[in-house]
Each structure stands twice: as C-alpha cells, then as structure tokens.
Amino acid sequence: MDKIGKYEFIAEPFHCDFSGHLCLGNLGNQMLNAADFHSTDRGFGMKYLMTIQRSWVLSRLAIEMTEMPQQYERFTIETWVENALRFFTQRNFQVSGANGKIYGFGRSVWAMIDTETRQPSDILAIDNGAINQWIEAEKPCPIEKGDRVKMSNEAELVRTINTHYSDIDINGHVNSVKYIEHVIDLWDIAWYREHQIKRFDIAYVAETHQGDKIHFFREQTDEKTYCVRLVKTDQITQEDTEVCRCKILFT
Amino acid sequence: MDKIGKYEFIAEPFHCDFSGHLCLGNLGNQMLNAADFHSTDRGFGMKYLMTIQRSWVLSRLAIEMTEMPQQYERFTIETWVENALRFFTQRNFQVSGANGKIYGFGRSVWAMIDTETRQPSDILAIDNGAINQWIEAEKPCPIEKGDRVKMSNEAELVRTINTHYSDIDINGHVNSVKYIEHVIDLWDIAWYREHQIKRFDIAYVAETHQGDKIHFFREQTDEKTYCVRLVKTDQITQEDTEVCRCKILFT
Structure with a gap:
C-alpha cells in the first residue's frame, strides 16, 4: 500500500455556496474523511483506536486554496503523514481537480488521547511505532505551517x-x-x-x-x-x- | 440502464449525531444527491436542465425510518420515479444497510420551473416526455404519501x-x-x-x-x-x- 492515500469526492450541490463553489467547511470535512480513510486502511484509524481506548484529536488545521471545486465537480484529496512524534503527528493534504490541476493544500496536527483519562497518549506506542512505516517526508506541501494565532484584547x-x-x-x-x-x-x-x-x-x-x-x-x-x-x-x-x-x- | 438507480454512501463521522447515527438532514442530503445522480444518468438532471433554462424544484419530501445508519456504515439509497404528470413528478427512495436490511423509505414531489420566468414548466415537454420511459410503478414504497400539514393559529x-x-x-x-x-x-x-x-x-x-x-x-x-x-x-x-x-x- 502506498504511503499516500488518494480519495475522490464530488462537490455536492448542497455543500456549495451561492457562487457554486464548495464551502470551505465541507472541504475541511472531506479532508478529515480522507485522513480517516487513510489511517483506517493502514491500521491506525479511529475505529481501531476506539477498541484500545485511544482516539485521534485534531489540534490544528490549515487550508490554503487557490481555487475551490465547483458544484458537481469531482476532485481528489491526497493525504499523507509528514512526521510523527510521541505526542503529535503532522498530516498533509493536497486537493486537485479532475484535470489534475492543484487547487490547494492542507496541513493538520493531531494528538492522541486515552479516551478514559482524556490525557495525551503516546502515538508511537501503537503497534510498536507502526505509524513510522507510513511517514512520507518527500512529497511537498508548499504552504506554511500554522503559527500560533496572536490576538490582542481589542477583539x-x-x-x-x-x-x-x-x-x-x-x-x-x-x-x-x-x-x-x-x-x-x-x-x-x-x-x-x-x-x-x-x-x-x-x-x-x-x-x-x-x-x-x-x-x-x-x-x-x-x-x-x-x-x-x-x-x-x-x-x-x-x-x-x-x-x-x-x-x-x-x- | 435500470429504471432504479442505486448509490452507495457512507455515514461520515461529522454527519453523525451524539448517538453515532447519521443525522436526518444528512440522510436527506444524500437522498437528494441520489435523485440528482439518477436523473443526470438518465438525461434529465439539473446540469442538463440548466442549459435549457429549466430546473427541478423540490416541493415535498417525506422520510420514514425504522433505523438510521451508524457512523462509518456503508448504506445504499435506491431511487426511482413513481410517476410523472405535466407539473409534478413523484420520486421514491429506499435506504438499506450494507447487509441488505431495509432501514426506511422516502417520498418526494418535484415541480419544474423555467429559471427565467420562475413559472412552472411542463415536465413532459422535456425531450418529448422522455421521463416516461423511466417510470417504475411496481417497486413498493410502503410509506404513506405526505398529507398537507394542518396547523392551527395556536402554534x-x-x-x-x-x-x-x-x-x-x-x-x-x-x-x-x-x-x-x-x-x-x-x-x-x-x-x-x-x-x-x-x-x-x-x-x-x-x-x-x-x-x-x-x-x-x-x-x-x-x-x-x-x-x-x-x-x-x-x-x-x-x-x-x-x-x-x-x-x-x-x-
């Protein structure tokens, strides 16, 4: 199995906005679905984790797009794990149109928790660090990592x-x-x-x-x-x- | 091509509720997607209608379920046209689990409008009544048709x-x-x-x-x-x- 998972979606009419483009929230949903499919297929998905009292927790998500899929358009999301540490793993996304044109990218950071204690849990303890065999460090994700969002008290x-x-x-x-x-x-x-x-x-x-x-x-x-x-x-x-x-x- | 269209969906985690079952709104969305796939495949879908200044307008929808798909479950929606008159057509739905178990049914009524005048338009005028060749009157849809919803002024x-x-x-x-x-x-x-x-x-x-x-x-x-x-x-x-x-x- 490839380190990179590739999944096809369609920009459903009721998930598109007034301009006929997919709403960003729905694109985010499909990214998270792609993450789930990818990790499930490779043995560290939510469904398996539930059986061992663990769960992925999304910590950060960044989506950067030059173009959004249009109503009825088929698009693909590729996703892969860029790296994995004990308490965090980074997963990236690439969104492409049916014609292969790249529409944009996503970056996400995930933690794992023990669902009983709600405490952080060691990602590398799952199956003796099995996630490490899926690290794809070469595929580019040419958008910046998310910084801490700084805000004043004037908001x-x-x-x-x-x-x-x-x-x-x-x-x-x-x-x-x-x-x-x-x-x-x-x-x-x-x-x-x-x-x-x-x-x-x-x-x-x-x-x-x-x-x-x-x-x-x-x-x-x-x-x-x-x-x-x-x-x-x-x-x-x-x-x-x-x-x-x-x-x-x-x- | 069969008169009945059959489409597979998955109960996505973010479309499920606190109990882990698909939310009814999301099931409704998938029924409308199935309707769209079915009509598009048979030459009278929204995308084609747009090119001739026509559009389907959903007039009524009824969903009756004995069970809802659970998170991550694959389910199928079958849909077919029960009948078509000049100004209304009835389309039905059957929802089944992966094991073939029937979860419920839907009934819908659609009108067609002229997208310029916003006036009702003759459904049977499309391609010389082409929709008639897709009528499936035999497949049962064992839920009642929707009545007019009667309400008092006490609401x-x-x-x-x-x-x-x-x-x-x-x-x-x-x-x-x-x-x-x-x-x-x-x-x-x-x-x-x-x-x-x-x-x-x-x-x-x-x-x-x-x-x-x-x-x-x-x-x-x-x-x-x-x-x-x-x-x-x-x-x-x-x-x-x-x-x-x-x-x-x-x-």
Missing part, C-alpha cells in the same frame, strides 16, 4: 450562538467542522462576493458541549487578515473558556 | 434565526437541507436521548434569502407529533411569508 464580540443538536458529535462535543462553518458565517454574502478565503487556520483548544453558548470575538490584524477567538460559556458553571482560535486570510 | 413561536452565508445555495436561497437541520435543532439532545424521529415531512412553499429572519412556530398535534411552520421576515420589505411546513413524528 470585538461580533456574535453569540447557542449550540444545538446538529453541532454535536458522538463524543458529545461540537464537531471540528461546525466551528469552521460558524466562523465563516460571521461574514455575509455581500462580503464573499468581493472576497475569497485564501487561507483558513484553526487551532482547537477546548471542547464545547450542547447548551453551551459560543461567543465570537473578531479582530482585523492586517488589511486582509482577521482573527477570531471562540469563547464558550459553560451552561452549568457559567464559566468562560477559550475553545478555539482562527485566522482567516482573504483575497 | 407557538419557539425560535428565530438569522440566515447566514452557509445556508444559501447557488440560487441564492436557503437550501432545502438547511431547513430540515434547523427544524431538527428545535429539540435538544436530552429530547433525542428519549425520542427518535420516525417520520419527517416537509413541504416547501416559498424561498428565503440570506439576511431574512426565519421564525419557527411549533405546535404539538398529538402525543408524538409536532408541526412546525417556518415564516420568514424579508429583510427589505419586512413582510412575513410562510416558507415551509414540517411534521415530525417521534417514537
């Missing part, structure tokens, strides 16, 4: 939402893709008529449960860049906790 | 939402699947721990644009049945218009 509260049934995954948390969708929804169609997302970075910090409120604090950090901090108010304790941070570069 | 306003970028499709309207998701989100996880959706009916009446507000009026019509009326407030005229009506039967 403005621009929206508060309640979390609902459809936000929540099998772990009882708001799913990774929903955060992306909610952040992208902070801008309206008039904005997206004039701007496209060139790059989207998200760093996950804490988990949100159904019933928690999420507050979106937004700050423009340069002409084309916005950062967004998501803070939850726990429905029981009423405590505020940062849950994730995003950086969005528009063109 | 209670339970939520108002703003429509955002990700709600809107290429036609500039809230997409058919998003209405289903928003309605399902009117109940919380505590409710869904005790209740499952046995049947969901939706009848589409008018279109909603980004920036319109949607009000959800809910009424319990018998022990296990709720009806929901969605009313939009147009952001420009501030006029209220009914946009769709749903009936949800829980078990």
Whole structure:
C-alpha cells in the first residue's frame, strides 16, 4: 500500500455556496474523511483506536486554496503523514481537480488521547511505532505551517450562538467542522462576493458541549487578515473558556 | 440502464449525531444527491436542465425510518420515479444497510420551473416526455404519501434565526437541507436521548434569502407529533411569508 492515500469526492450541490463553489467547511470535512480513510486502511484509524481506548484529536488545521471545486465537480484529496512524534503527528493534504490541476493544500496536527483519562497518549506506542512505516517526508506541501494565532484584547464580540443538536458529535462535543462553518458565517454574502478565503487556520483548544453558548470575538490584524477567538460559556458553571482560535486570510 | 438507480454512501463521522447515527438532514442530503445522480444518468438532471433554462424544484419530501445508519456504515439509497404528470413528478427512495436490511423509505414531489420566468414548466415537454420511459410503478414504497400539514393559529413561536452565508445555495436561497437541520435543532439532545424521529415531512412553499429572519412556530398535534411552520421576515420589505411546513413524528 502506498504511503499516500488518494480519495475522490464530488462537490455536492448542497455543500456549495451561492457562487457554486464548495464551502470551505465541507472541504475541511472531506479532508478529515480522507485522513480517516487513510489511517483506517493502514491500521491506525479511529475505529481501531476506539477498541484500545485511544482516539485521534485534531489540534490544528490549515487550508490554503487557490481555487475551490465547483458544484458537481469531482476532485481528489491526497493525504499523507509528514512526521510523527510521541505526542503529535503532522498530516498533509493536497486537493486537485479532475484535470489534475492543484487547487490547494492542507496541513493538520493531531494528538492522541486515552479516551478514559482524556490525557495525551503516546502515538508511537501503537503497534510498536507502526505509524513510522507510513511517514512520507518527500512529497511537498508548499504552504506554511500554522503559527500560533496572536490576538490582542481589542477583539470585538461580533456574535453569540447557542449550540444545538446538529453541532454535536458522538463524543458529545461540537464537531471540528461546525466551528469552521460558524466562523465563516460571521461574514455575509455581500462580503464573499468581493472576497475569497485564501487561507483558513484553526487551532482547537477546548471542547464545547450542547447548551453551551459560543461567543465570537473578531479582530482585523492586517488589511486582509482577521482573527477570531471562540469563547464558550459553560451552561452549568457559567464559566468562560477559550475553545478555539482562527485566522482567516482573504483575497 | 435500470429504471432504479442505486448509490452507495457512507455515514461520515461529522454527519453523525451524539448517538453515532447519521443525522436526518444528512440522510436527506444524500437522498437528494441520489435523485440528482439518477436523473443526470438518465438525461434529465439539473446540469442538463440548466442549459435549457429549466430546473427541478423540490416541493415535498417525506422520510420514514425504522433505523438510521451508524457512523462509518456503508448504506445504499435506491431511487426511482413513481410517476410523472405535466407539473409534478413523484420520486421514491429506499435506504438499506450494507447487509441488505431495509432501514426506511422516502417520498418526494418535484415541480419544474423555467429559471427565467420562475413559472412552472411542463415536465413532459422535456425531450418529448422522455421521463416516461423511466417510470417504475411496481417497486413498493410502503410509506404513506405526505398529507398537507394542518396547523392551527395556536402554534407557538419557539425560535428565530438569522440566515447566514452557509445556508444559501447557488440560487441564492436557503437550501432545502438547511431547513430540515434547523427544524431538527428545535429539540435538544436530552429530547433525542428519549425520542427518535420516525417520520419527517416537509413541504416547501416559498424561498428565503440570506439576511431574512426565519421564525419557527411549533405546535404539538398529538402525543408524538409536532408541526412546525417556518415564516420568514424579508429583510427589505419586512413582510412575513410562510416558507415551509414540517411534521415530525417521534417514537
């Protein structure tokens, strides 16, 4: 089996936006699906990990696109593991159109946790470091790694939402893709008529449960860049906790 | 080519709910994809219709399930045209698990419009009634047709939402699947721990644009049945218009 997994998807009509292009949240979803297929086929997927009380946890995701697939277009996502350390592994993505044209890339960082203790777990302890045989360090992923998203205390509260049934995954948390969708929804169609997302970075910090409120604090950090901090108010304790941070570069 | 189209899908993790079952909105999305694949393969799909200024418009959808696919499960949707009249066609769906077990069925009613005038258009005028050669009247779809959803004026306003970028499709309207998701989100996880959706009916009446507000009026019509009326407030005229009506039967 190849170190690089290649999966075909279609830009479904209801996953496309007003302009007929795939929404970035749905592309992110397909990247995570590709990651899942790739790791499952190679013996370290979620389904297997569940049987040994382990789980992958997405820590960061960066997507940088020059073009987005159009409605009904078939596109492929290639994915591979760039490296693996005890507590983190980096997985990359390449998105191509049916004609082979490269549309963009993704970078992700994953940790592993013990699902009982919720503590970090040693990735290399799985099957005696089996992941190491799948490292593909040669294939280029010509986008920058995500930096820590720096924000001041000047960020403005621009929206508060309640979390609902459809936000929540099998772990009882708001799913990774929903955060992306909610952040992208902070801008309206008039904005997206004039701007496209060139790059989207998200760093996950804490988990949100159904019933928690999420507050979106937004700050423009340069002409084309916005950062967004998501803070939850726990429905029981009423405590505020940062849950994730995003950086969005528009063109 | 067979009159019945059969398509395979997978219950993707981020399309599943807290219980690890596919969310009904995502199943609805896959049914509409299956409809699209089926009609495209047979020469009367959306993509072709666009070239002759016609479009399918979903008028009603009913989904009735005894079981929902579980996370990572492969399932198939079969779809076929039960009949076609000048202004409406009925299309059915059957959902089965990988083991062949039938999970449920769907029924849908579609109209065709002229995309320039937005007026109803004659379905049988397309390619001299070509759709008629695909009618499959024998395959059973053992669920009731959807009735008109009757509601009193006692329905209670339970939520108002703003429509955002990700709600809107290429036609500039809230997409058919998003209405289903928003309605399902009117109940919380505590409710869904005790209740499952046995049947969901939706009848589409008018279109909603980004920036319109949607009000959800809910009424319990018998022990296990709720009806929901969605009313939009147009952001420009501030006029209220009914946009769709749903009936949800829980078990």
